[in-house]
Amino acid sequence: DTAVSQTPKYLVTQMGNDKSIKCEQNLGHDTMYWYKQDSKKFLKIMFSYNNKELIINETVPNRFSPKSPDKAHLNLHINSLELGDSAVYFCASSQDQGRMETQYFGPGTRLLVL
């Protein structure tokens, strides 16, 4: 059973399009995250939600809008895609948002904007 799953695995699209990435966790965790990993492998947090409430919102363009319909899901919608959005996007979850919570990562969604 996959603990944290993401769809799609690969996404190739044109500049200017709108796309969504979905994430689901079956671990019963309260907190979910979106990370972006660029071509140099630098992994940076974008958002975190705890019990469907936005907790962390890093300096991310407002073209990126997360949505958490319930505790087990955190989706990421991206408007007007740009070349610089090409990256691997990871969803993660943890039991809570405390300082020592282990985060469990999904397999990643590889986004390529042409």
Added chain:
Amino acid sequence: QKEVEQDPGPLSVPEGAIVSLNCTYSNSAFQYFMWYRQYSRKGPELLMYTYSSGNKEDGRFTAQVDKSSKYISLFIRDSQPSDSATYLCAMTLNSGGSNYKLTFGKGTLLTVNP
């Protein structure tokens, strides 16, 4: 200066070698220190964590933290080809109230040659 600096590698060693992976950080407010391992085309997974200065051992892996020097290390003894992966150091920082966020280093790509 980035908050977390990590030797970028890549690092290539023969099987059985001792590997040393290192990170430095600038913010003394970081509280917990972790090492994540990321296999190619997979999400990161937690390898080890520690919160105090000193060493923590788990099998072939030893995590070392020196808070006075703001320096953390991961040592791998008797390295195996299956250890070939990118190793990311990560640290937690209070982002307000009871919320914490993980800040990652850029990762070091390790290849263990049979």
